[in-house]
Amino acid sequence: MIDLHEVSVRQVRGIGAQKAEELGSLGIRSASDLLEYFPFRYEDYHVRDLTEAKEGEKITIQGTIYSEPVMQRFGRGKARLSCKVVSDKFFITAVWFNRPYMKEQLKPGLEIVLTGKWEGKRQQMTVSTSEFVGKENSRVGTLQPIYSVAGEVTQYGLRRMIAQALAQYGEMIQEVLPHELMAKYDLMPRKRAVALIHNPADVSEGNKARRRMVYEELFLFQIKLQAYRAMNKSRADGIAHTVDSEAVRGFVRALPFQLTDSQKKVVAEILEDLRKPFCMNRLLQGDVGAGKTVVAAISLYAVVKAGSQGALMVPTEILAEQHKRSLERLFEPYGIQVGLLTGSLTERKRRELLASLQMGLIDILVGTHALIQEDVFFRKLGLVVTDEQHRFGVNQRSILRRKGMTPDVLTMTATPIPRTLAITAFGDMDVSTLRELPKGRKPIKTYAVKHDMLERVLGFIDREAKAGRQAYVICPLIEESEKLDVQNAIDVHAQLTHHFPSLRVGLLHGRMSAAEKEEIMTAFGANELQVLVSTTVIEVGVDVPNATLMVVYDADRFGLSQLHQLRGRVGRGEHQSFCVLLADPKTEVGKERMRAMVETNDGFEIARRDLELRGPGDFFGTKQSGVPEFRVADMMADFETLELARDDAAELVARSEFWTSIEYLPLRQYLQREQVLTGELLD
Template sequence: MLGKTSENHITSLSEIPIQFIRGVGPKKAALFARLGVETAEDLLWHVPRRYEDRSTLRKMSECRPGEECTVVGQVADYRLIRTRRPAFTIFEASFSDSTGMLKVRWFNQPYLADLFEHGQLVMLSGTVQQGRRGGAPPEMQSPIFEIVDEDTDREPIHVGRIVPIYHGTKGVSSRLIRSLVKRVLDQHVDHLCDVVPQDIRERLGLIQFKTAMMQIHFPKGPAPRVDGGSALDSLNRRRSNAHQRLAFDELFLVELGLGMKKVGMKQRATGIVFQVGGPLTERLRQHLPFTLMDAQERVIREMMADMASPYPMNRLLQGDVGCGKTVVAAFAIVCAAESGYQSAVLAPTEILAEQHFWSLRRLLEPLGLRCALVVGGQSKAERNVLLEGIGDGSIAVTIGTHALLHDAIGFNRLGMAVVDEQHKFGVLQRALLKAKGACPDILVMTATPIPRTLALTVYGDLDVSVIDTSPPGRKPIHTIRVLESQRAKAYRLILHELREGRQGFVVYPLVEESEKMDLQAAVSGWEQLKGIFPDQSIGLIHGRMKVSEKEAVMHAFTGGEIRLLVATSVIEVGIDIPNATIMLIEHAERYGLAQLHQLRGRIGRGPESSTCILMTKGGGSPETKRRLDTMVSTNDGFVIAEEDLMMRGPGDFFGTRQWGLPELRVANLIRDVGLLEQARTEAFRLLDEDPELAHPDHAGLRAVLHRRWKGKLDLVGVS
């Protein structure tokens, strides 16, 4: 977006600090910074949060008490009243039209005495009140107003129209933002640059950029709408043509950035050409105690095709909890080992790293591949032995947490990196891991189901594979909600499963803000349960325990020595106990949907029926009820993910800031999925024609793209 400040000089609105717009200054600029508005361009992209219809003008005689009215009247009389209270003033004014009078009061706005003049024409909008005395004219208190300039054809911006309402802060009102936006548009609208190529605009029927920017701030009359309906509804639902155009621009720039990243990655990087389908891979297949599902076989074929190519694999593997992603990852690890390369497996928590270590060791060590676990708290001697094995290449697979990113860890020949639960890692960590090898292949695994179109945005630099089936023989988990007053019922269900020879979990929430109290609750609950189930072996595990202590507890639980495991939510991911058939989640109302689904996924991994009990105090907010009702009604991770997205919003769900993606100020990844698909198609079509946007016609687009991404293009993805 460009503003021409002289005939021969063009200045980007992004280079005009907000403080230099008339009416702002340094102090106000600091307040605008709280809203993320630092430049004139930021101001235009600070779009209204909602709209009010103040367009219908009424005669004063038609206004009734309690109604919202917009009127035009002449100043008949006014006075400033200074009260006995210090610094408290009342400004009273009377306005008239051909049908009647209206009395208005404003509080603590003494400057109005210098603003109004007798006979002046003023537009007012507010709630009408009954006059204080019988026969007195109706009144308004602190209405929105605008002085009508009869000598010009300037349109009102605060009343007498559909009026934009903005997110503000103390000292920055919607009125001020409207005035400043109008000032910037008046000065620069003819020079706003439409960076979306004309052929794309015509193909999709998009209105001009400058038209969209004017209409989104100051819609004229009935706002154009894609799907019909009223002007006000169109605007407030962000379905107007103006909203659609600006939303498309945002998504187009996101997809262009991701697409350029993908193109650049292939141009810059020469990957490892692995030898696929070797004898070790076949031995792994024969060693498995089960037959791979068709979905797993499909994903393995997709991975092998990547690994055999000269480009680095960058693949996202999606699959619901318990669908068999780790086994699929093992095939990539074995393929790398057959070609003489090491693998690294990065997990977000120690307990998940340990679980991967145990699972992969069972699968790989019979094939002669040495596995090692690197986590915090290991002794110096133990760490030195591991470092030596990683450095000389005798350790084929290294599993760990962010400790793997430590500078001291040097791989001999890193060829494959597996990143689990990727949504818990930031871009920098992902890039650092890739820096450990010359150009290793990357497999990202997530058990958080993400609709495919959204995955293509958040993981836009990755190819996507989905395991969309569960292992045969597994039954849906029966989920019930139980109140604290029905605790005995929950304990009867647990005891029944334990006496049948099965195992279970009792999970307590653990959050940083109240970690000590939560930990005490878990320990106290463990003590109580030992009294309630005296003939059962009950264990305790939490994040504060040493690695060796946690390993001992999990070994005992896996071996069946512990029948009931009391845990904090550290067991959210990675625990695989086929004999576990019951779970009680304490204070279930404190969890988000995704976390509840992850926890529930620890049971139901064997052939027996399983039950998840959601214990709550009762009552709770409508959002809490909606979360728990969703859990009771479905086991489908994608349905739960969609509901979670709708409730939390994409920013919170994905943590988009940690990904380095540009902020979306108009577009919404849930609401605008159709636009997202169009934007992706058009972005990749354009990059097929001009991979680096080097054509002179695309110079403006390239400049805006780099400005929006703020130099983060080199960090998005795993380059």
Template sequence: MSRPPALDPLFRSLRSIKGVGPQLGALLNRFFGGEGDTIALDLLMHMPTGLVDRRRMVGIAMAPPGHTSTLRLHIDRHIAPPRGRASQPHRVFAHDQTGEILLVYFRAQGNWIEKLLPVGEERFVSGTVGIFNGVKQITHPDYVVDVADFETMPLVEPVYPLTHGLTTKALTKLVRATVETLPELPEWIVPERLEQFPWPTFREAMTKVHVPKEPSDSELWGAARMRLAYDEYLAGQLALLIVRSTLVAAKGISRSFTGEITGRVESALPFELTDSQQLAITIIREDLAKPTRMSRLLQGDVGAGKTVVALMAMAAVAEGGAQSALMAPTELLAAQHLRTIQPLAEKAGLTVALLTGKQPAAERRAVLEGIASGAVNIVLGTHALFQGAVEFADLGLVVVDEQHRFGVSQRLALTDKGRHADLLVMTATPIPRTLVLTHFGDMDVSVLRDKPRGRQPIDTAVLSIGEYDRVIARLRARIEQGAQAFWVTPLVEESEVLDVVSAEDRYAALRDVFGDQVALVHGRMSAAAKQEVMDRFKANEVKILVATTVIEVGVDVPNATIMIIEHAERFGLAQLHQLRGRVGRGAQRSACLLLYKEPLSETARARLETIRDTEDGFVIAERDLDLRGQGDLLGTRQSGMPGYHLAVADVHKHLLEYAHNDARSIWRSNPGLTGPHGEALRALLYLFRKDLALPLIRAG
């Protein structure tokens, strides 16, 4: 089914609108950054970030400096700049019953100002009032209108994010022209929800936000913005459900288990499984036994033992004769998974292989043959696992590590290699419930809450860098007792060059005190050089490792019990939490020291206090969402994360739960999106650019 014709006006190129020439068209294309021409819908979704209230009409004497006022002025005289003195302004003297004011224009060519403000006549003038040499003035007024045309001046005017060369006036005019073409669309919100929230229609809501009569019309917590945020969430949730139904549609394989291989893996483990690991394994086995495809997200904090749960799932699949593939975001992490998994799997009689892009051709060919023949039970690698040359004998389970780097479309591509493969996704970033719904609404979720037995709590302290000498003295004492420490410096402004300088500076300063006991590792070193330093640190030949955030993920040195993070105020909460998780892995008690540089912003102080007060990654993630909004909660690697234009997480996140539940009940009762309500929902998906999901709906 094609796009509803009622939406056509919103999908036309802005170049077809009167007044948009090639120059403005090119500017808008660059600003909105779409593929092809910017369309009317792009303008509609461009939300104002504030308002100018021009309703204050108090007279010159009462007009407060620094604020916008609208004045009814009598124009007295003009003084143009002398010839050849273009830097001097054109000044217009005016008055009302309460006082006098000056209107100032710089670089005014020709006589248009005299025509705009004719001497002896009255005009409404609106702009920001200033004071210069004790006289009130407005420089470059926003509006000047004839008394008869007062109606045309917008008294409450939205303020939009702009780009160089794009004026508020030009954008406002275009947005208003677009709002006028907005059709009245059939209602897609279910009646029960509209009874609970008496929201305006989609068209009324858009009109209120872009052409407000009162400042309250476009407030984030006003009915219009609430309605639009809910609509955006509903479109996202519905699209995820459609994708999920494609993944999970009854074409999985009902797997059976003997318990032999999983039993051997469990008895090979050097520790007992935690309660939440046991529970996750049980639920995953139930999923695998069903005839539908599994689509499950396994969330676990740093060190909660997700890899072991994945191994137990892969062992269970092997009992039915099928293969598993584990995909990691980097070759370094794939190799680390191999070190964890291989010894345990081999004790249980399973063959494990690593497939990477850098393997010698002969070795790679042998691995590919093993995968194709079924001799390899478990294959580990990066996304290269799912490229053309790799053929599986019978791929039963795909495990993806660090999900937030893979979007929905990649999820579909992955499991295409195994037409009936189940999907298990693992993430070490504790994701708050709101974001789980936003980005994984198409998946079931298991959470590993408890830490493996024997994990020690970490003492966390916050100190000013002014205490440096004290820190060094304490560190020396701990090193003499046999401890090892990480000393992390930030990526400064994400500039690789500056990053290395700061790490090298700290390395040099520490070498003056500790000599050869200090080593350095950073992102610009080759993989081999990094590994060599890490191996020396692991072997306890080096006592202090100075590092940038390259150690954030997947470094395991049980003897390291001290983590010092310099410039901690520059790190995000999730990053601080990940870095702290590098210690506390052995039997000794560990410490984490957050060193900050004054002055601290309120947000930075709140972040450091949060890390000091709790080790629970889920509490930290919720706090992170409150402090930063959802934009970059999952760090700078959040490619493929659906961004929102209308919904603002900290104001509207309560609506996500409603949208999620409504999408589920709609999908249960009308999976084909048929009938009048189905058509309204299809229009919603087009409006929010989620129509790529529509071809996936099977007829009826």
């Protein structure tokens, strides 16, 4: 049987070099890619009765042209064409924009089918497509698939190419799901599902075909993760660290605070993983301020005591410098050397640092993505910690991992993901969660106010400063933008400096040099600056316990999780802290964000609402965040199927016959093609 993944799209009749290149830009290179390029919705051309139509709905109706068309011209080359149409007992106005050529075709008495937006109040339809009754190749009575297209590829052209691929290769489509799972969920065969998803007779048939392909897509994703996981658990090619439990207990006892129960549980899980001879791959998630950094420090301490080096990779230089300082304070009594590698080091200092690292004189290296440059070599890398993992691409994390022989990996995020979704999306990772906040933390009081209350907000800043406290003021832009009517940091800094002559107001943004940023943050940390105007460069990890007020200009411009991160910069000391969101949201999404921020301080609830508002693609960061981009499945809408697929895949992989029986050969071939069986590390 021919493997359609191996058949070039050029072998589909009618597709030449030019068309193949255009399809390549959509990721379509093989016959299989073309057949599995599924529509994301359908346009329904079944004729409806106007009595059923809802205001603003797109529908198809049939009627008779009643009057001569009227043309109105306006602007440069723009035209509005209208005529009266009788459809059953309705007498409506049909309107076409910028199609003057149709004037000659619209003759009274002709039967016509119109598809467009229905405006019941005005008894009018704005027509998107129309055709006369009796036309060959009519769309009337069909569901037309709508695909994601770009460049020179058109809907009509793509439909023709897919139809040709189905005619040529449709019979060669191979089943991949085991019979038992198809029977369990009453799924149609793959061959039929691929044909019907492109060309369903009605909505219900299209939904059945989609249901089959959604399950298959999620199941194949899970079988890949579960098979990798099963193989990795049995491969003793990691480092079995000799963890000195007594030394770790002494380190924890010497901390200036007590660990929460949640932190103790997570530390125990990590230490257990470090002792095992396979690679740890653990996601540590916790709300803002839940104490992930100290868990990472304990893990790094255990690895260094066991004779290996550690690496901590963070997204910004400010955060790298802060982590270096806090780790140095913790490790100083133990003689552990902490190095810092960022892009702003001088060439001489960089060379000295890299030489020390390679000789093993540096125990822990903290840095930005500079850590993964080619000339960075460790003597014995045992643990890689990445902070705010959704900001790093998959490739960046795997390059760092490959700098050690097979180091353990701890991935941290303060963007909490609903636990079941995390386990399912990051199926190849163990997930640890910090739910508690350290004792004594007071919940931050959050207010959403309109910009016309700015004077009162400025009075609030003044009161906090007079009480000896400090404030952050966050703006979405650095400089004035012609396109966006939003506050920018440079202007706000000037305004606040003028408004508060007795206060010192600092400015921080991403275009400043590392030395300038460091100087500003040091001054703010020492309370030499009472107000810090900043862009979101301070979003993660910056820790100034005396800062009690966070003001965010144009807050509706930020995502929910980002707002929650910003709010987490305050509330780190003994005093009550506040967050004020200045916004005049115009959209429902903007209003919902403000509501969510005022109603809850719980990062997991914020994450759930953010996921609903934004969808997983945005929520997890870029396309290379490690969360899959599914073709037909939707991680939110199809979440229950995702969980079923995970359970089915885990159960199947655990069976010995999965690895030997002829019934599961298509799945093993899939795993081979995806390189899961080659021992390549999944990321």
